[in-house]
Amino acid sequence: MLKNSQDMTNQFEKNFTAIENSANKKLLQLQGILQEMGSVLVAFSAGVDSAFLLQVASEVLGKDAVALTATSPTYLEDELEEAKALTKELGVKHIIIDSNELLIPNFAENPTNRCYYCKSELFGLCVVEAKKLGIAFVVDGTNIDDQKDIRPGKTAADEKKVRSPLEEASLTKEEIRFLSKKAGLRTWKKPNLACLSSRFPYGTQITEDRLKMIKQAEKHLRSLGFIQFRVRYHNETARVEVAPDEMNTFLDSSIRESIVDEFKKIGFTYVTADLEGYRTGSMNEVLSKDTSL
Numbered sequence: 001m002l003k004n005s006q007d008m009t010n011q012f013e014k015n016f017t018a019i020e021n022s023a024n025k026k027l028l029q030l031q032g033i034l035q036e037m038g039s040v041l042v043a044f045s046a047g048v049d050s051a052f053l054l055q056v057a058s059e060v061l062g063k064d065a066v067a068l069t070a071t072s073p074t075y076l077e078d079e080l081e082e083a084k085a086l087t088k089e090l091g092v093k094h095i096i097i098d099s100n101e102l103l104i105p106n107f108a109e110n111p112t113n114r115c116y117y118c119k120s121e122l123f124g125l126c127v128v129e130a131k132k133l134g135i136a137f138v139v140d141g142t143n144i145d146d147q148k149d150i151r152p153g154k155t156a157a158d159e160k161k162v163r164s165p166l167e168e169a170s171l172t173k174e175e176i177r178f179l180s181k182k183a184g185l186r187t188w189k190k191p192n193l194a195c196l197s198s199r200f201p202y203g204t205q206i207t208e209d210r211l212k213m214i215k216q217a218e219k220h221l222r223s224l225g226f227i228q229f230r231v232r233y234h235n236e237t238a239r240v241e242v243a244p245d246e247m248n249t250f251l252d253s254s255i256r257e258s259i260v261d262e263f264k265k266i267g268f269t270y271v272t273a274d275l276e277g278y279r280t281g282s283m284n285e286v287l288s289k290d291t292s293l
Contacts, residue, residue: 016178023175030169031060039064040139041130046083049141051187052180058090067092070099070122073211074195108206119153123160138162145173149281191228200233213266220262228278236269241278
């Protein structure tokens, strides 16, 4: 299974040379944007993007860069520990606030604009804390590649006047990974992450029990060495997406049996493999860019 991790690293590094010049130029632009802001509160999930943004912000602004992480049933406990470790390493003030999206009106019903309600709550908390600390701007880790997907949370960001410096500097995910590696951030090769709410088809009720099932199922895949994957909840069926280069491992008889046995213990009746494999925003494939969100 270690081969999967090395393959993922190799894949990320393959085109780094080609993007080095553009990435370095955009880094200078990012530094200039942050310098002009003067002080920022980073909505910090400990993912690839927000970790890189926080690292650059802390270099440019010093103690005028602060991180805020909101805990919730949709946020993995391991990611909170990672967020704590990263902020400690960077020497950045870290605010942790308890939040529960399931209590937000309309969120648990899982409408197509679910992310709007989540981000509105998060950015609202960030704005309050920023005002308390006298910080000029709230910022998030949205990058230029995020424009390719449907993002209702962007509306919430605009309403709360949250800025996205990585997007403003036109940084792509690949460039962020390259610059993160260059800066010595271990998050440079971290798999793409998303809140656990993204595992549910729109219109499917999100509950703590169902979130727990997803957490346990994905924890088992992680324990088997899988790197990039999602477990999508379809009532009694778990639809598993793994990266194409991990598909053969998934279908290995002993691995497959382990997954099926564990998922049935968790509470799923059926376990299926999505032959298209992992891809960002697969739950949005039932929508179109023209869908009213």
